[in-house]
Amino acid sequence: MNIVIIGTGYVGLVSGVCYAEMGHNVVCVDHDANKIDSLNLGESTIFEPGLNEMMSRNVRSGRLSFSTKTIESVRNAEIVFIAVGTPPLPSGQANLNYVFKAAENIGESLSKYTIVAVKSTVPVGSNDVVEQIISSKFSGDFCVVSLPEFLREGSAIEDTFHPDRIIIGIDNNDERTKEQLKNFYAPLNVPMVFTDRKSSEMIKYASNAFLATKISFINEIANICEKLGANVEEVAYGMGLDNRIGMSFLKAGIGYGGSCFPKDTEALIQIAGNVEHEFKLLRSVVEVNQYQRMKILTKLKNSLGSLEGKEIGIWGLSFKPGTDDIRETPAIEIIDRILDHGGLVKVYDPIAMDNFKKVMDRPNIKWCSSSLRASENCDALCVITEWPEFKYIDLMKLKSIMRRPIIIDGRNIYSDHEIKEAGFDYFPVGKKASRTSGDIFHIQGGEI
């Protein structure tokens, strides 16, 4: 099929590359000319494992191309996917300007029956507006479908080829569109759920809100475990074996970040508020997440006393491993607070340093070329992102280069055994802290 993707960011680029790999002719469109220039030079604009090779292969085969020209590209398409951003407005509501602009551009370009499939995460009812915008520009036949995206950065290719399900929201029982989409996704051999557009839009928000709830729930359990001397990892394992609960999203840490959970939870609170329903549970989920980020600072302060003049190593900047995405990463707020309290930070991330430099322009940050460099002479080290290379570091060597052997582990990457053997003062999440000497630190409850 001839496929066009409007918006060539994390979702659009990965989807475009994967659809070309499935044998379709794909044009990825973006209004950012610099992005399209880089892609045309063969340089991927995002880090995603396996993406570069697959992209080059499909460009060489002639199935994949990149363009800034919506009208030319859309004219021959059978399916046009909208994958533009829906970032949060200051109120928390999703900004739909990009989606509506894309709809306008598509309306101006259509010349024959075409499916317009909206992958962008949009509030319930938005696709009705997309339909109105297109029909104000094009009087022929077309069908707007809600096709929410569930890929995860870091495993986006795997998720595109092997999703748990594909949700397709179509109104008016449009059989022709249904058949075409069934054919398009048939090679993936996964469950397809056909529903109405509004329910489809809600499935996306409800799924993300539920996953965020699981994370905040286990983080609250972790906070109680810390006080009672229980071990949240044992608790999560014991809970997860229950099929009704499941193992996933029960890893305690410093809370969720990224481009989806924070904005989608806020947006769902707004969506509910718009119909005069106060989503109390989700408000608490967001509040717990905010508190969880700050706990790493409480632990720092409790272990070091004042942060004034202290050197703090920061391992990991992206919101999770496997991506260079730093949108809503906890690292931003944590580093900001350390600097506000007079600390100096040394940071390292294997992939996300360049992106992070663009948003964090403050003095007293030293950008380091390796994890060991970022720990040299440090008074404490904070693990923010669980990149595998941090887990497999030589702990003895690490201890020998730090000024004080203190690790605040926001991701529980080390076992108690290895930490004890290496002789660190160690502050994990939801487990007992271990100290080489009980006398050095005065541990108390206060918050920074």
Ligand SMILES: NC(=O)c1ccc[n+]([C@@H]2O[C@H](COP(=O)([O-])OP(=O)(O)OC[C@H]3O[C@@H](n4cnc5c(N)ncnc54)[C@H](O)[C@@H]3O)[C@@H](O)[C@H]2O)c1
């Ligand atoms: N990133 C994820 O992991 C993920 C997962 C599932 C769903 N989503 C949703 O998918 C959507 C896209 O997310 P993303 O992370 O890929 O965003 P992104 O910011 O990485 O990419 C969006 C792209 O759209 C382009 N764009 C905006 N308006 C345009 C227009 N009118 N014409 C052409 N290009 C235009 C931008 O230049 C940008 O390159 C969002 O609604 C998001 O919530 C994202």
